[in-house]
Amino acid sequence: MDETIIYLTVGVVALLVGIVIGRILLKKAFNQEEKKVAEKAELLMKEAKISAENIKKNKILEAKEKFLKLKAEFEEEANRKKNQIISNENKLKQREQNFSKQMEGLRRKEAEFESSTENLNAQIEIINKRKEEMEKVKKQQISMLEKISNLTADEARDQLVETLKEEAQTKASSHIKEIMEEARLSATKEAKKIVIQTIQRTATEHAIENCVSVFNIESDDIKGKIIGREGRNIRALESATGVEIIVDDTPEAIIISGFDPVRREVARLALHRLVTDGRIHPARIEEVVAKTTKNIEEEIVELGERTVIDLGIHGLHPELIKLVGRMRFRSSYGQNLLHHSKEVAKLCSAMAAELGLNAKLAKRAGLLHDIGKVWPEEQELPHAILGMELAKKYKEHGDVCNAVGAHHDEIEMTNLISPIVQACDAISGSRPGARREVMDSYIKRLKELENLALGFDGVNKCYAIQAGRELRVLVDAENVSDEQAGMLSFDISQKIEKDMQYPGQIKITVIREMRAVNFAK
Known part of the structure; x- marks a missing residue:
């Protein structure tokens, strides 16, 4: 037990000694660390002071540079304004000098004008005196002439006027003739050139149609089938087509007569189909005529579209295209209306181009100028006015509408395309062989x-x-x-x-x- 106490005592003492030694070592380490932190803080303070000094120096340098730059700009601007003021002063001095010179010139001219006025006044006085003297001499001469001729001045003047009047009329007649010839040559030279160039560039086709179409057949035996029992077939065909079928002694031919060329064409094609098929009776006739009419309508539209494409006309209303196609089956004085309208359109385009006008509008107006002739419904209006109304209805250009309505002088022309259409219509219609007159x-x-x-x-x-x-x-x-x-x-x-x-x-x-x-x- 004594040993245990001894051991405990030694342990406690060793523990106390260890604690004391540990505290001493810990305090020593803490002091060393504190010393290091202080040294590091002092070093950072020194670096911060050095950096602050550098920044301060840089800012001072930048401020000095900016100050110097602003000073230089200010001095430059001041010098520029100073130079400008000097230049303006020089200009003002120059203007003052010029003004002084002009004033001197005006004073000199004023003096010359006053001198000229005095001279003129003196000359006017001299002229007035001479005029008075001439009047006196003239009166003396007139008095002497009246005594010699036994005529008063008025009588002599009347005789002289009559003589000069007759002579003047003769000379004026000759002079007028010369002027007219010269004007005719000079005025028509360019017009002839334009017309010739236009016609040379335009290829025309000629076709003469009338109110009769001839349907050729292979044998006269077919005529009986076409007539039918008691004429019922031919009556059914005439009723369905609206034309007159003439079956006479003409060999191998049947005459189709009718004013409407579209109906004649329908009748001709229907006859061809019936004869080819061989079945000819009223029911079949009505069926074939209906199909043929539909085909003709389609052909009319196709023909109209092909015409406007060939002429390079775009945006035309479908109804107008259809009317253009109907022109193929219409003739005027023997001249096919579609060929005539195409010819007029080409002439108008060429002539408008020569004159520097809108060739596309002129071509459009030339194609549509006779559109009123093929309107299927009966109208009391002239074809030009009807064509103008149709053009307006289908939203055509105002110049085109006026040209269509004015090509026969039925309304007033309001643009330069209208007289071109009128002239080209006359060219196409009046050339030799184009039309037949009654x-x-x-x-x-x-x-x-x-x-x-x-x-x-x-x-x-x-x-x-x-x-x-x-x-x-x-x-x-x-x-x-x-x-x-x-x-x-x-x-x-x-x-x-x-x-x-x-x-x-x-x-x-x-x-x-x-x-x-x-x-x-």
């Missing part, structure tokens, strides 16, 4: 032309020759002089232009023949 109306026009010329004084005889293209006028040589013959030709041409309607132009030739007759006895 003989009675043709002869009537020639007689009217001759009677118009016979109504002028001094005209003995008058002859319309070359199909009405030339008018030869024979005048009385004793009553009509050469100068008066020229004026007569001009007056007749103006009268024809005013009172008559005619295609193309008419040449007026006045013939004055002087005959001297004597007899030897």
Whole structure:
């Protein structure tokens, strides 16, 4: 037990000694660490001071540089304004000098003007004096002339005026003729050039149609089938197509007569199908005519579309395209209307291009100018006005509508395309071989032309020759002089232009023949 106490005592003592030693060691380590932290803090403080000094120096340098830069800019701006002020002062001095010179010049001119005014006044006084002297001399001369001629001044003046009037009329007639010839040559030169170029670039086709179509058959035996028992087949065909079927003694031919060319074409194609099929009876006829009518309508639309594509016309209303196709089955004075309209469209396009106008609008107006002729419904309006109404209805351009309505002068022209369409319509319709006129109306026009010329004084005889293209006028040589013959030709041409309607132009030739007759006895 004593040993245990000893051991415990030694252990406690050792523990206390260990604790004391540990505290001493711990305090020593803590002091060393504190010393290191203090040294590190002192080092950081030194580095911070050095960095702050560097930043301070850099900021001071930047401030100095900015100050110097601002100072330089200020000095530069001040110098520039100073130079500008100096320049403005120099300009003002120069203007003052110029103004002074101008004032001196004005004073000098004013002095010259006053001097010129004085000279003019002096000259006016001299002229007035001379004028008074001339008046006195003139009165003396007139008095002497009146004594010599036994005529007063007014009577002599009247005689002189009459003499000069007759001479002036003669000279004026000759002068007018020369002016007209020169104007005609110069005015028509470019127009002829344009028309020739237009026609040269336009290929035309000619077709003459009338109100009769001929359907050829292989044998006359078919005529009996077409007529049918008691004529029921032919009556059914006439009723379905609206045309007259003429079956006579003409060998291997059947005549289809009708005013509407579309109906004639339907009848011709229906007959062809019936004859080819061989089954000809009323029910079959109605069926074939209905199918043929539908095919013709489709063909009309296709033909219209092909026409506008060939002409390069876009955006045309479907109803107008259909009417264009119907032109193929319409003729005017023997001239196919579609060929005529295509020809007019090409002429209008070429002529408008030559004149610097809108060629597309001109071509459109040329194609549609006779659209009123193929409207299927009966109308009391002229075809030009009806065509204009149709063009307006289907939203055509205003210039196109006016050109369609004005190509026969039924309304006033409001643009330059309208006279082009009118001129090209005349070119296409009046060229040789384009149209056939009724003989009675043709002869009537020639007689009217001759009677118009016979109504002028001094005209003995008058002859319309070359199909009405030339008018030869024979005048009385004793009553009509050469100068008066020229004026007569001009007056007749103006009268024809005013009172008559005619295609193309008419040449007026006045013939004055002087005959001297004597007899030897």
